[in-house]
Amino acid sequence: MPELPEVETVVRSLASKLVGHTILRVEIYTNRVVRGSRNAIIRNVAGRRIEAVERRGKFILLQLDRGVLAIHLGMTGKLLMDTAAGPHTRARLFLDDGELIYDDTRMFGKFEWGAALPAHIEKLGPEPLQISAAEFAARLHSRRGMVKPLLLNQNFLRGMGNIYVDESLFRARTHPRARAERISRKRALALHQAIVEVLTLAIEHRGSSVSDYVDTDGRKGSFQLLHQVYGKEGLPCPRCGTPIRKTVLAQRGTHYCPHCQRL
DNA sequence: ATCTATTCCTGGCTGC
DNA sequence: TGCAGCCAGGAATAGA
Numbered sequence: 001m002p003e004l005p006e007v008e009t010v011v012r013s014l015a016s017k018l019v020g021h022t023i024l025r026v027e028i029y030t031n032r033v034v035r036g037s038r039n040a041i042i043r044n045v046a047g048r049r050i051e052a053v054e055r056r057g058k059f060i061l062l063q064l065d066r067g068v069l070a071i072h073l074g075m076t077g078k079l080l081m082d083t084a085a086g087p088h089t090r091a092r093l094f095l096d097d098g099e100l101i102y103d104d105t106r107m108f109g110k111f112e113w114g115a116a117l118p119a120h121i122e123k124l125g126p127e128p129l130q131i132s133a134a135e136f137a138a139r140l141h142s143r144r145g146m147v148k149p150l151l152l153n154q155n156f157l158r159g160m161g162n163i164y165v166d167e168s169l170f171r172a173r174t175h176p177r178a179r180a181e182r183i184s185r186k187r188a189l190a191l192h193q194a195i196v197e198v199l200t201l202a203i204e205h206r207g208s209s210v211s212d213y214v215d216t217d218g219r220k221g222s223f224q225l226l227h228q229v230y231g232k233e234g235l236p237c238p239r240c241g242t243p244i245r246k247t248v249l250a251q252r253g254t255h256y257c258p259h260c261q262r263l
Numbered sequence: 264a265t266c267t268a269t270t271c272c273t274g275g276c277t278g279c
Numbered sequence: 280t281g282c283a284g285c286c287a288g289g290a291a292t293a294g295a
Binding site: 002072073109152211251 | 287
Binding site: 108 | 273
């Protein structure tokens, strides 16, 4: 599942390959991966030069000489450079010097064109790696409700998904059901630090390949080897040895150590 | 404002 | 070996 570190890895790779090049033509084979108008994408992207490739939360932004193409990878989206189309190829971008293939088995991903950054992307919460610890703590304390759903909420903080939320909460010794407004300032600062550490380390490892995530060259990440709780149900907690517990919270599989992460 | 449940989707896994 | 049923979850949506 592509979350912030996986998308960052893809964006860095795309930036080195796409910036300065022109998109000659776009083909989209299924409307399910389109947000807004498919024709608007096809019409407005053709012939445009790619000025920059950026990440905003989990969105990939191709900044064009006119407008922006936003891509969200959903659960199984992959952007692959110069490979053959396959049964799950949903779109193709023909460039002046190559081809970008969009594969997406489950079709949760989205392509969207905008003359400017679409409002729903503009209004996302701050970047976890840019917000200061003090700002994070203040933001956390301004909300009520459980901390895990809050961290998953892209309008609160942009880029975190199920894996990195579970890993961050474990490192900060915070229970996923802890109420945001009742987390101590000290613990809030520790949570911010845990988030920064987990995301930074994951980016260094080019993301986690749990199911089928690969980068633009088809390479897997390796951060899954360093997961401490995600996917570790029943295995001993690396800190205290208590078996890791898995429950469902906010309709998401939730992994935590019942001894280290108390309510 | 917060919460819960539902929907989308398919490959991979489990159990019979 | 085959097959039914379940599971994974990002985000939009509806309803409480």
